[in-house]
Amino acid sequence: MKKVSLLLIVAMLVMVMSACTSNSNSNAPGAGQEPEAAKPDGSGDPVTLKIVYKDEGTANPVSVKFFETLEKALAEDEGLNVKFELVDLAQGSYAENLNLLLLGGTIPDIIYFQGGDQQISEQGLLEDLTPYIEKSKYIKDIMEPHNKTRMESYPYLMWIKPLAPKAPVIRADWFNAMDSSKALIENPTVDNYYAFFKELVEKKPGEGKPSYALTAAGDIAEINFIFNTAFGLDTTWLKKADGTYEYSKVSQNEKEKLTFYNKLYKEGLLDPQFITKQWDTKEDAFYKGDAAVITGTVGKILDLYDGRMQDLGGKEAELIVLPPAKGDGGQGFGATDVTKESRGLAISSQSPHKDIAFQVFDYLASPKGQMLDRLGFENEHFTVENGEIVLNDKYYSEWYARFWEPTEMKSETPLKTPLLGKPGTESLSMASEFYTEDNNFLIPDQFVANWDAMNNLYKEYSTDFITGKKDLSQFDEFVEAWYAAGGTEITKYANENIK
Template identity: 25%
Template sequence: MKKSSNRRKVAALMVTLAMMTSLLAGCSGKETTSDSNSSNLPSQTPAAQNGQQNEVSSTESTEITYPLQTDETLTIALGYESQISASYENFGDTPYAKALQEKTGVKLEFQVFADSNALNLMFASGELPDIILWGATGYQGGAQKAIDDGIIYPLNDLIDTNSPDLVKTLNTDKDYLKGSMTANGDYIGFPFIKGDLMLRSTSGLIIRDDWVKELGIEIPQTAEDFYQMLKLFKEKKGATVPFSTTSFWVDQLLDSGLITSAFGLPKATSYQKDGKVQFGFAQPEFKAALEYLNKLYTEGLLDPNYSTLDNDTMNANMMNGQSGVTVGALNGGIGNFIRTMKDKGKFSVAGISSLVANSGDKPMAGYYEFPITGLFATISPSCKNKELAAQFLNYAYTEEGSLLNNFGIEGESYTMVDNKPVFTDMITNNPEGLTMQLALAPYARSWSSGWFVQDVEYLKQYAALPQQQAALQAWSNHDGSKFVIPPVSINTDDASEYATIMSDINTYVDEMITKYIMGVEPLSTFDTDYIPTLNNMNINRAVEILQAALDEFNSRQ
């Protein structure tokens, strides 16, 4: 053991010297395009051309040349994905991993952790690989705590010289920058970024639009339209449970604001209005939303079994014509319905925007994810060559790196058509019948996650059905970004208190929502019992804590 560590030290020294020399060479003005291997690359627009204002100061335009000249190996840990292990015993055997090593010039050793338990054990044992891809903001106490506890090495002194492309990426959107840093101004790591709004609005209301056409009505926009449509579905289309959904999705209905906009409420969970934190379920407008759902329930328009329904039955209802409306996601919902019902007679579904108060309004919210998901590739303090790690990870934010991560390997998983990457038939129409996800899995990362910016072009080809494209349009039609609370970090002292208060409150609210909708509890108690109980449970303290975190986030940079 000792021998090899000595050797590693020497090698590290040599490589560092070599790298420093090559960096100096780069700085002398030679414009190098990275990667001599790949042939048909689109014309390289040097990243420096973007002409953005560098928030992170750098005196010289640094550019990293790939492949890096190094003999070192970096260890990376990823979460287990059986889409990969279905065909590859080691992640390093995948075409993606091989291409990544080739293009960056760095040898990689992949480790896999089975789940969050295994990850936490890895932390507890103190033996960390050089790089870890994980949900750093989910660490107990937040990413700052992870840094303080010696799990993450912040990028502050690495990022300028070693990761210029990451810097450029972060500077394109202030949310990217803020979401990748802690309160102290520490850079957490290399983030997974969902670039386009469309990538983050992937679920919502789904209706039988063929029925809508047959009935000669319009796609509903207001709550009243929606109600009338359900009635028609029941009376004219024989739908016994026109709106069939599960408890989970009813929560989504409210939490994501799919119907609450119609009542003047962005959504039922926490949101911010002009910088002020509010909990939707504690607002008076929420009562109106519950009354509406209760009306649907008592008139038999909302599935009376919804509280006990499971996903399978919900889907079956939709496919058998028992229901005409449900809530679902892009692939598991719309994609699944269309594909399953392909040759089974007249059937069509469409995603529709969240309901609004008046026709023509823009919904206040819909299903929405923040662009920075909290997933980061972090460098560990124990990494022996952090500069190398930072340079290696930077590759993904270059144009080439983006292509590799989003589309895979040219000639195999995609080809360039009019200078745009297009998935090959092997991916979109796999001869062995594999789904697109399974076909793409060995070649790229866009189907899952990683440390790169997810390209919306990928989604446009991945979810290629016209209904899916239209649904994405409809579902991303909302102002959710105005109201969403960004990934703030609640400070360590308050985090436990917040979780304790919220777990009580969430339990109570979930319970009461079901009781109000089902009429087990009369809505008159909303003001007399429900709100006072929330106050008793210290909801105001929770607002206080969250507000402090939001204020702190907004004050960054």
């Protein structure tokens, strides 16, 4: 009996050691996860990949069709038997609802973030994508320089898209009806922007509309793309005359900008409800004509705005892209953050299907994958005529790349028509013209809690300054509170580390 018991114990130890050895290799790319799904003929049980993605839920028929089409393409082209399961979130703030989902223990395999990802990555819940990219067949070749720089410092979030500042747009018929339009385009100073906004609200070219010139979604971040650089707020940390750095939001430049925003608010040129606006209500105000100007991400998003506006207002309502304001600080949409992607796609470190998830990413970077992701559905968004791809109006008004959008698209079939319409093309050109890199940095762990509190302090004070709840003579009070809340330490760190 003792011999039998000893043999049983040894056998159990061997099984445990074998399992541990297997698990120790399971996190490495290409470690052999999902053998059934990786069969060349696509046979075997399908691997289910859960994906949560803003606007890409089961209630969106285009999304459902896209992922169903992607499943078929993966099976035919890659031999991957994959089933996508779209995870729906409640209406409201995507970042907040996603956070509740993840912290509640439901962690999909593929996750789209639009903020809030750092606290998730700090808990070890997001996969480091560096080794996957290095071994990729297509991804590593389509990454833009700013993508590579961001991935080096924060390897959890991938978003292969062109530079993506937000640019202001307005209906062409309203723009052409303004006497101040020519001066704005020729010399887009802050004063000329103010004159343009004022004339829009006074003249009301849309039969009693607009109610106000400018709106935004929830805070002033979108408006800052227009005005920050003009006020000298061209980097996160401003170099002072003595060679030291100060945080831009506690500078006199910031005070001057907030004074201007307060002027817009008091005179009814800025939407009085911009603080409570969400992205959808902001866009709705634009389409209905309540707001004359909004900002949108350069490129395809502005083409979608253009298509929707023309559907509602006709050809004469096509959109015109306005330039960023210029001033003593220069002209531009602000410096580009290269510390990390501000939004993008991640793979859960808890997923048992990490390799397969990245294979999906890599396929979408291939010529065949790009055909689907960038162009949509054949005979619905494009046709092939005489061996060339012809994009139609539905493509320009509806379709956008869910995944990757490199500057150069490699297609097996040549394109006869351009990928972007006039607003998309012009805005991307502006983004490239005014591109500069920021000097910010990822906030070290020891400062994160204070940094969040300091940002909330800024949001509270800046909103009150704009709306008049606090007088701008109290700006120094805000600066003192900011330094007391941790600003002294983070400013010291910045001066020691900014090269």
